[in-house]
Amino acid sequence: MSILSETHKIVTLNEFIINSQKGFDFATGELSGLLHHIGLAAKIVNREVNKAGLVGILGAAGSNNVHGEDVQRLDIFANLHFHKAMRNSEFCGGIASEEDDDCVIYEGERARNAKYVVCIDPLDGSSNIDVNVSIGTIFGIYRRISPVGQPCVEKDFLQPGNQLVAAGYIIYGSSTMMVYTTGTRVNGFTLDPSIGEFCLSHPDIKTPLQGSIYSINESYQSQFSDGVNRYLAYCKEIEPFTGRPYNSRYIGSMVADVHRNLIKGGIFAYPATKDNPQGKLRLLYECNPLAFIVEKAGGMATDGKNRILDIQPTNLHQRLPTYLGSTAMVRKAMQFVQGEE
Numbered sequence: 254m255s256i257l258s259e260t261h262k263i264v265t266l267n268e269f270i271i272n273s274q275k276g277f278d279f280a281t282g283e284l285s286g287l288l289h290h291i292g293l294a295a296k297i298v299n300r301e302v303n304k305a306g307l308v309g310i311l312g313a314a315g316s317n318n319v320h321g322e323d324v325q326r327l328d329i330f331a332n333l334h335f336h337k338a339m340r341n342s343e344f345c346g347g348i349a350s351e352e353d354d355d356c357v358i359y360e361g362e363r364a365r366n367a368k369y370v371v372c373i374d375p376l377d378g379s380s381n382i383d384v385n386v387s388i389g390t391i392f393g394i395y396r397r398i399s400p401v402g403q404p405c406v407e408k409d410f411l412q413p414g415n416q417l418v419a420a421g422y423i424i425y426g427s428s429t430m431m432v433y434t435t436g437t438r439v440n441g442f443t444l445d446p447s448i449g450e451f452c453l454s455h456p457d458i459k460t461p462l463q464g465s466i467y468s469i470n471e472s473y474q475s476q477f478s479d480g481v482n483r484y485l486a487y488c489k490e491i492e493p494f495t496g497r498p499y500n501s502r503y504i505g506s507m508v509a510d511v512h513r514n515l516i517k518g519g520i521f522a523y524p525a526t527k528d529n530p531q532g533k534l535r536l537l538y539e540c541n542p543l544a545f546i547v548e549k550a551g552g553m554a555t556d557g558k559n560r561i562l563d564i565q566p567t568n569l570h571q572r573l574p575t576y577l578g579s580t581a582m583v584r585k586a587m588q589f590v591q592g593e594e
């Protein structure tokens with residue numbers, strides 16, 4: 254019996270990416286290269302996020318540290334490194350980022366001939382960094398619709414989520430994980446810092462059809478619709494024999510809330526409010542990639558009425574009300590939101 258039996262075989266992210274490519278005889282390796290560079294940038298960002306607590310010693314973000322070096326805000330740092338990774342990959346024509354007002358179109362022949370573009374939130378939930386709460390990177394990869402050979406254009410980024418080629422997130426938490434799908438299974442890779450590799454730890458993630466966790470910021474109750482507040486009351490009802498069926502869990506970092514609910518089952522909701530009639534979360538680089546992942550894991554993702562992935566974007570930073578997670582729970586929430594309950 255070998256020390257490491259088959260069941261203990263380490264599969265690194267790069268090995269998994271290359272093995273997955275073998276299923277596509279026509280593949281040139283461009284998507285594999287792009288995914289590899291995203292994994293590399295994730296490790297660079299992880300290194301900085303993990304020492305964020307020391308920034309106070311080295312100097313608050315935006316100031317100079319003891320070495321006289323500029324201390325960057327981590328979300329700006331993350332944006333810089335994902336841009337560098339995408340440019341260096343030479344398989345990405347440009348990025349639409351939460352941190353940039355407009356989409357950034359890359360120069361050069363390789364970028365003009367690249368067939369993919371990326372929508373990304375480089376560091377979502379970054380306000381939680383200085384209190385050591387999990388934060389995340391969210392990305393979606395599209396095949397460009399403008400002609401290869403020219404610089405890509407804004408409409409390449411304004412595609413509905415149902416056109417995504419791949420989507421994923423990195424969660425910088427008690428451990429750092431990269432979870433992604435290219436349209437069939439959802440697979441999770443945990444970073445082993447001792448070898449500097451993301452290793453397959455959660456193959457073929459399926460989210461439970463029904464969960465017991467509801468994640469919503471209830472402090473907005475006075476601004477929610479009657480339907481949303483009736484759904485909240487439903488979640489708090491005590492059932493005669495089974496007791497309280499639901500538990501409230503809300504971290505305030507979308508990647509962390511969605512990741513927990515993906516694994517355990519549950520619903521994440523960020524409804525419309527009187528102050529934000531379109532909700533707070535952004536379609537291109539928060540909701541579409543996470544909706545793509547949740548659906549491929551067997552869950553559901555809507556804006557309360559429509560499937561998120563079918564929404565035609567009109568603006569790079571447009572927002573929408575968001576309900577995603579276990580299918581039975583999202584369906585029930587929609588019944589309340591649409592006034593059927």
Ligand code: AMP
Pocket residue numbers: 270271273274277279280281282283284285418435
């Ligand atoms: P490529 O020519 O490398 O851009 O690949 C063409 C298509 O093959 C991609 O858009 C995917 O649909 C599929 N493909 C290629 N490589 C991979 C991979 N590593 N994992 C999953 N799908 C892949």
Ligand code: P6P
Pocket residue numbers: 377378379380470505506507508533534
């Ligand atoms: P609120 C973080 O700022 C974020 O964009 C998401 O990660 C998170 O789910 C949401 O905002 C939290 O917003 O209004 O509940 O603090």
